[in-house]
Amino acid sequence: xSVLAMKGVEKSxxxxxxxxxxxxxxEESRFVGLLGPNGAGKSTLFQIIAGLFVPDxxxxxxxxxxxxxxxxxxxxxxxxxxxxxxxxxxxxIRANLRFHGRLFGLRGRALNARIDxxxxxxxxxELVSRPVRTLSGGQQRKVEIARALINDPDLIIMDEPSAGLxxxxxxxxxxxxxxxxxxxxxxxxxxxxxxxxxxxxDDVVMLVKGRVVAQGTPEALIAQSGAxxxxxxxxxxxx
Ligand code: ADP
Ligand code: MG
Numbered sequence: 585x586s587v588l589a590m591k592g593v594e595k596s597x598x599x600x601x602x603x604x605x606x607x608x609x610x611e612e613s614r615f616v617g618l619l620g621p622n623g624a625g626k627s628t629l630f631q632i633i634a635g636l637f638v639p640d641x642x643x644x645x646x647x648x649x650x651x652x653x654x655x656x657x658x659x660x661x662x663x664x665x666x667x668x669x670x671x672x673x674x675x676x677i678r679a680n681l682r683f684h685g686r687l688f689g690l691r692g693r694a695l696n697a698r699i700d701x702x703x704x705x706x707x708x709x710e711l712v713s714r715p716v717r718t719l720s721g722g723q724q725r726k727v728e729i730a731r732a733l734i735n736d737p738d739l740i741i742m743d744e745p746s747a748g749l750x751x752x753x754x755x756x757x758x759x760x761x762x763x764x765x766x767x768x769x770x771x772x773x774x775x776x777x778x779x780x781x782x783x784x785x786d787d788v789v790m791l792v793k794g795r796v797v798a799q800g801t802p803e804a805l806i807a808q809s810g811a812x813x814x815x816x817x818x819x820x821x822x823x
Contacts, residue, residue, distance in 0.1 A: 585612045586648065587739045587771040588633065593642035595628050595794075602628040603639070604794035610773060612738070615765040617782025618775040619818065620791035626775040627667055629791070630743045633773070634664050647738065660688065663732030663740040667747065667775075670728065673717040677708055677727050680716060681734055688735040702730040706760070722753035729761070733770075741773045746781060754781065779815045788814070792822045 588610040595603040602625045610616055620626050631637040632644060635651040635658065644650065646658045671680050678699055685695045703709045706726040716724055725745060732740055742761070746754040758774075758781050765772045765786075774782065782788050782802070789799040798805055798821040802814050811817040 586610075587612055587614075587646065588773070589643070589645050590629075590633075591643045593629075593632060593639045593644060595625075595632065595637060595639050602794050603632075606642070606791070606794070606796055608789060608796065608799075610739070610771050612771055613765055613769045614786045615762050615772045615774065615784075617785035617788045618773055618791060619777070619779065619782050619788055620775075621777055621822070623793075624777075624791045625794040626791060627743055628794075630664075630666070630741055630773075630775060633741055634662070635659065660735060661738045663735065663737035665728050665732050665740070665742040665745050667743040669724065671716050671724060671731065674715055676713050676715055677703065677719075677730075678712045680727060681731050684731045685734045690734065698734060702733060706730050720753075721748050722750075722757065725749060725753075725757065726760075729757075733764075737770060739771045739773070741775075743775045744777070745774065746776065746778070754778075758784070779818050783814050790818065790821055797821055 586609060590606055590608040593603055593606040606629065618626055632639050635655055647661055649658050651658060681699045682695060685698060690698060703712045708723065708726060711719060711723065716727055746757055749757065761772055761774065762784060764770055776782060785802065787800060788802055788805055790797050805817045805821065806814060809817040809820045811820055
């Protein structure tokens, strides 16, 4: 099933062309890394996928639907983790997830059971009553990801989800999300400027100055550029 299809997407901020004709597709249960340096247009692309911006040109469909015609249905099937942290630090994990779950019409026992299952899955079960402020950076990120999964989405988009984490926490988070994609059939679009986070991705899309300069499996990208590893491939393909 096609989860996301974009064709010829363009977006400018005044004279700055942030996206310059982007084609991108994502299939069910795939873990796709969107790799590009700062300013490449990753966050702009995410805002468009999330339906917060309308592109200046091009087509975007999610699950075969468009934001213009079926925004609520798309949002029901999608989870979003933005680059900037957006959990309430003074509320507990449970209160944060409960608030978000209510937005999707979850209530009462069903909502609590969903929260407990997600807390368990992310190793937060002992911490659900603690204010988010008292958690480590890695745990706070997991709360955001758990929250984005509350509606059992078919697609989750994550914009630099590892920002601010140390290397072991970053690695662990990547592994958790890959497992999620595989076992729970969630398609994941993971944006980052760090090559090591997408070395094990199913596909990697390299974005530079608003253009997709290369895409494919890590192995294909390495072969295509005659490099030894993905870091070298990234350097040579992105100039
Ligand atoms: P990334 O997330 O890959 O760092 P962004 O999508 O944030 O890239 O930015 C892409 C380009 O658009 C950059 O040149 C950035 O400076 C510019 N840009 C992003 N947001 C705005 C904005 N709100 N107003 C003006 N320029 C912006
Ligand atoms: Mg960004």
